[in-house]
Amino acid sequence: MTPLLQDPMQALVRRLNAISNLTHEEQQIILALPAMPRHLRAGFDVASEGEKPDRCALVVSGWLCRYKFTGAGRKQILSFHIPGDIPDLQSLLLRTMDHNLAAITDARIVYLQHDSLRETCFSQPKIAQALWRDTLIDAATYREWMLGMGRRPALQHMAHFLCEIFVRQNAIGATFDGRCDLPISQAEMADAFGMSLVHLNRTLREMRKTGLVDWSHGRLAVYDFKGLQKLSGFDPTYLHLAAGGQKAKMAPLARTNGAK
Amino acid sequence: MTPLLQDPMQALVRRLNAISNLTHEEQQIILALPAMPRHLRAGFDVASEGEKPDRCALVVSGWLCRYKFTGAGRKQILSFHIPGDIPDLQSLLLRTMDHNLAAITDARIVYLQHDSLRETCFSQPKIAQALWRDTLIDAATYREWMLGMGRRPALQHMAHFLCEIFVRQNAIGATFDGRCDLPISQAEMADAFGMSLVHLNRTLREMRKTGLVDWSHGRLAVYDFKGLQKLSGFDPTYLHLAAGGQKAKMAPLARTNGAK
DNA sequence: CGCCTATTTGATCTGATTCAAACAATGTGG
DNA sequence: CCACATTGTTTGAATCAGATCAAATAGGCG
Numbered sequence: 001m002t003p004l005l006q007d008p009m010q011a012l013v014r015r016l017n018a019i020s021n022l023t024h025e026e027q028q029i030i031l032a033l034p035a036m037p038r039h040l041r042a043g044f045d046v047a048s049e050g051e052k053p054d055r056c057a058l059v060v061s062g063w064l065c066r067y068k069f070t071g072a073g074r075k076q077i078l079s080f081h082i083p084g085d086i087p088d089l090q091s092l093l094l095r096t097m098d099h100n101l102a103a104i105t106d107a108r109i110v111y112l113q114h115d116s117l118r119e120t121c122f123s124q125p126k127i128a129q130a131l132w133r134d135t136l137i138d139a140a141t142y143r144e145w146m147l148g149m150g151r152r153p154a155l156q157h158m159a160h161f162l163c164e165i166f167v168r169q170n171a172i173g174a175t176f177d178g179r180c181d182l183p184i185s186q187a188e189m190a191d192a193f194g195m196s197l198v199h200l201n202r203t204l205r206e207m208r209k210t211g212l213v214d215w216s217h218g219r220l221a222v223y224d225f226k227g228l229q230k231l232s233g234f235d236p237t238y239l240h241l242a243a244g245g246q247k248a249k250m251a252p253l254a255r256t257n258g259a260k
Numbered sequence: 261m262t263p264l265l266q267d268p269m270q271a272l273v274r275r276l277n278a279i280s281n282l283t284h285e286e287q288q289i290i291l292a293l294p295a296m297p298r299h300l301r302a303g304f305d306v307a308s309e310g311e312k313p314d315r316c317a318l319v320v321s322g323w324l325c326r327y328k329f330t331g332a333g334r335k336q337i338l339s340f341h342i343p344g345d346i347p348d349l350q351s352l353l354l355r356t357m358d359h360n361l362a363a364i365t366d367a368r369i370v371y372l373q374h375d376s377l378r379e380t381c382f383s384q385p386k387i388a389q390a391l392w393r394d395t396l397i398d399a400a401t402y403r404e405w406m407l408g409m410g411r412r413p414a415l416q417h418m419a420h421f422l423c424e425i426f427v428r429q430n431a432i433g434a435t436f437d438g439r440c441d442l443p444i445s446q447a448e449m450a451d452a453f454g455m456s457l458v459h460l461n462r463t464l465r466e467m468r469k470t471g472l473v474d475w476s477h478g479r480l481a482v483y484d485f486k487g488l489q490k491l492s493g494f495d496p497t498y499l500h501l502a503a504g505g506q507k508a509k510m511a512p513l514a515r516t517n518g519a520k
Numbered sequence: 521c522g523c524c525t526a527t528t529t530g531a532t533c534t535g536a537t538t539c540a541a542a543c544a545a546t547g548t549g550g
Numbered sequence: 551c552c553a554c555a556t557t558g559t560t561t562g563a564a565t566c567a568g569a570t571c572a573a574a575t576a577g578g579c580g
Contacts (some may be wrong), residue, residue, distance in 0.1 A: 066403070068403060068404075068407050070411045070412055070416075070493060071416075071492070072416075074411040074412075075411070076411045078403050078406055090396045090399065090400070093389060093392055094393065094397070094400065094500050096497060098403065098404075098497050098498040121385070121389075125381070125382050125385070128385075128388065128392075129381075132388075132392045132395070133353040135392070136353055136395060137354070138399055139398055139399040142402035142403065142406065143338050143358065143359055144358075146402065146406060146454070147328050147330060147338075149409045149410050149454060150336045150454020150455075151330045151334040151335070151454055152330055153535085154535080154536080185557085185558060186560095187558075187559095194406075194409060194411055196537050198538080198560090199535080199536050201559065201560060201561085205560085232331070233331020237309075237310075237356060237358050238358040240356075240358070414568080445527090446527065446528095447526075455568070455569085456570075457527090458568085458570080459569070463568095
């Protein structure tokens, strides 16, 4: 099912369309980029701190995450990445990785060589801008996470995160009937929030008690988005979605661009 | 004296040179950018959440910061900005501000119109890349802060921050004799770390007890950088300084702002 | 001096961590 | 189909880092 992506590059076009406006011609150029497909097993490290990659990974299916360790060996997850994202796009201009990138689930990616991306950026300033913009949204998401980590109580932090996950996936047509994937473990969510597993688990219990959402077996069910939004103070502006973000919420089957 | 900045755009060139390699010609183009100077009083908001600016602010002297509020009114400082930074460069591609930008001290900035920046980016891909790169370093810094907020104990968090401040200023020649500016209040530092003022103050006491640094009256004195680095696990890679970052540490003279 | 803001300290409380262990779910090989 | 291993979730209990409340200093400055 969900034969979303005959062409893996469609995922990228879909994502860039969600945040920018590309002409048909520009879309064709992207679709024509040379791409090397690859399967990843859950847990595999795509790139590690200190490396100097010569290519980026475009997520086609599955989830990846960025993470980093403290000198004392404590882990912090920095972001989660869904199909259409290029989690290590920054490596195009920042030669050495300052964090790690790993597959959370089994995943499919395609590698895009820096060379060809750079060429495209030179000849197609609009595409360069769309990619730049993508990295800026990344940064905006970091800002929001910092607010959550620093100043939101655990329950609100979690609620905010769930809103984000839902809206981001909605923007690429990956929600249906108030549900979407959230294929991470509680330990991973704890590492993303900067809290202990035990406390995360207890916060989750509290979250369930509100009746606003449920999350189990890697699926998130949002029963009351407005309520969740109110609880967390979630404002989707920071995701800088072209259309507005929450508007598409009730799109019945939600498809962004007709992959056919 | 310290006539560091006859031309305010020098600050930008200096910063971009610290992270990129620009030709003499490219530097000249930057120096020729139309710039509107402005004085800011400490506390003044340069840009606020929800606004759609048509210009960016280049810091010439003084410090600015980005910050954001929780729905419940709790404040989180997201970054500090020193001369040479363009703290709201993201507004060039992200139309609406998702956070606030304010002057921490009295400061001088120059406004750069989006129009002229965009034009320059189109005709000078190398400059566009340097600016893009700057925003990516911004994001890298967010990642490091997230690690600090989520996983570092208070003392290490503070030590790491002090290392960062020192190295960043060193890169623009704003350290002298192991000292540099740190013109923020304890309350602001607490808001940056996501901790309470009281706890910050106590952590500072502990920090002083180590004898590695001192910080008072807006000046930071680093007595033992290696020790501070060891304590915090600071690795300057994430600042992606072209030369290496800590190497310039013994640059003989350097003063940042002689606002007189 | 008097006002205002910033720093410091004390006392108390709690959100969150750690340690430990039980359960549940899934998968493997025999 | 079962025994066993593995990974993920849940719960209990003890403890602590850090928050909150309250108030006393200490600077700056007109």
